[in-house]
Every structure is written in C-alpha cells, then in structure tokens.
Amino acid sequence: DIVMTQSPDSLAVSLGERATVNCKSSQSVLYSSNNKNYLAWYQQKPGQPPKVVIYWASTRESGVPDRFSGSGSGTDFTLTISSLQAEDVAVYYCQQYYNTPITFGQGTRLEIK
Amino acid sequence: EVQLLESGGGLVQPGGSLRLSCAASGFTFSSYAMTWVRQAPGKGLEWVSAISGSGSTYSADSVKGRFTISRDNSKNTLYLQMHSLRAEDTAVYYCAKGAALTMIFENWFDPWGQGTLVTVSS
Numbered sequence: 555d556i557v558m559t560q561s562p563d564s565l566a567v568s569l570g571e572r573a574t575v576n577c578k579s580s581q582s583v584l585y586s587s588n589n590k591n592y593l594a595w596y597q598q599k600p601g602q603p604p605k606v607v608i609y610w611a612s613t614r615e616s617g618v619p620d621r622f623s624g625s626g627s628g629t630d631f632t633l634t635i636s637s638l639q640a641e642d643v644a645v646y647y648c649q650q651y652y653n654t655p656i657t658f659g660q661g662t663r664l665e666i667k
Numbered sequence: 668e669v670q671l672l673e674s675g676g677g678l679v680q681p682g683g684s685l686r687l688s689c690a691a692s693g694f695t696f697s698s699y700a701m702t703w704v705r706q707a708p709g710k711g712l713e714w715v716s717a718i719s720g721s722g723s724t725y726s727a728d729s730v731k732g733r734f735t736i737s738r739d740n741s742k743n744t745l746y747l748q749m750h751s752l753r754a755e756d757t758a759v760y761y762c763a764k765g766a767a768l769t770m771i772f773e774n775w776f777d778p779w780g781q782g783t784l785v786t787v788s789s
C-alpha cells in the first residue's frame with residue numbers, strides 16, 4: 555500500500571498570509587505513460603463531507619478560488635493557500651489514486667492565528 | 668446537480684449486520700465508479716470499497732470478507748452490506764462518485780454524500 559504522510563499535523567496562519575501543507579507518498583504516484591501525478595487534495599470543514607479542491611496534483615476544481623494551488627511531482631506535493639481567508643479553516647487531506655487501495659494522508663488542521 | 672444521499676446507519680451490536688444505501692441523482696449513475704469511504708469519530712479518511720459501473724469490485728483488506736459493495740443501476744443506488752461488525756467499524760460512512768468517467772478504481776472522488784453514522788457497540 556502507498557503510505558501518504560502529511561506535514562504539519564496542524565497549522566495556524568494569520569489572515570491574509572500564506573498557508574502551506576505538504577504531502578509525501580511512500581512511492582511515486584507519477585504515471586510515466588501520461589506524465590500525470592495521481593494526487594488529489596480535499597478540504598473538510600466541520601460537520602461537512604470532504605470536497606475536492608485539487609486533482610492531478612495541480613488542477614484546481616471548478617469553483618475553487620484561485621488562491622488555492624497544488625504543486626509537486628513524484629513523491630512530494632504541496633497545497634498552498636496564497637492568502638488565507640476565514641472560510642479556509644478546515645482539515646486538508648491528500649489522496650493518492652495511483653493504485654488500489656486508495657490511501658489518504660492523516661490530515662492537516664488549518665486554523666487562524 | 669449531482670446528489671448523493673446515504674441512509675441505513677444506526678446502532679448495531681458487535682457481530683451484527685447492517686446495509687447502507689446511497690441514492691444517486693443528477694448524473695448517469697451506471698457510467699461511473701462509486702466508492703465508500705469512512706471516517707471514525709475525530710479521525711481521518713479511510714477508503715473502504717469501490718465498484719465500477721459494470722459491477723467489478725475492490726475492497727480494503729480491513730473489510731474484505733465482511734463487507735460487500737454492490738449497486739443497482741436501475742435504481743441509481745449504491746449499497747454496502749456489512750456483516751460481523753466490530754467496534755472499530757464505528758464511523759461515518761460516505762458514498763462518493765468517481766470523478767473521472769474513464770477511470771475505475773484509481774480515481775478521485777467528487778462529490779461526496781453527507782454520510783451516515785454507524786455505531787457498533789453493545
């Protein structure tokens with residue numbers, strides 16, 4: 555199984571500042587035949603189901619604000635929120651869909667400082 | 668608008684059984700893989716089972732032999748039959764749609780239902 559490890563476990567950032575969440579996979583999730591990274595990011599607000607924000611490691615889901623961006627390749631990935639807003643408070647999860655079983659990171663709790 | 672509505676959760680004793688349902692609408696149900704993901708109270712996300720549009724299935728080792736995923740494309744409904752339930756199966760169970768039409772098990776999920784709580788306790 556591919557193990558997904560996120561860092562940090564929790565993060566407090568001031569409004570308007572940059573927030574960065576990291577995700578590392580135990581093996582590469584880059585599929586060489588199409589040069590795509592099989593990595594998604596989800597946002598889960600309290601009492602709500604997860605919502606995808608990024609897929610293919612860097613493709614923003616429709617309707618997601620452009621302050622959200624994803625980067626990285628192979629085994630190391632980053633979710634960046636360029637200017638934190640109050641509504642971004644949530645737990646963020648990375649997920650690999652390179653192979654089964656599908657696996658998620660343990661989550662990163664993002665709060666306002 | 669794509670909608671997923673889970674039902675069937677509740678309190679069950681250890682060793683008991685339960686069947687979850689997920690009613691889907693707003694898309695061509697039979698064309699998409701569907702999946703169940705669970706979340707224990709205060710914990711992270713754990714993928715449980717997936718099923719292709721044609722009925723091929725794949726399950727996590729933690730539930731293999733106890734849980735069975737199925738679907739009825741005529742009713743636009745996804746199911747999860749759970750047997751031999753354990754305390755560690757206590758979680759909110761979400762159904763989710765495979766986001767990419769051309770991908771089966773290796774997929775991201777969009778959208779997710781609101782979830783149904785399963786509590787295994789005596």
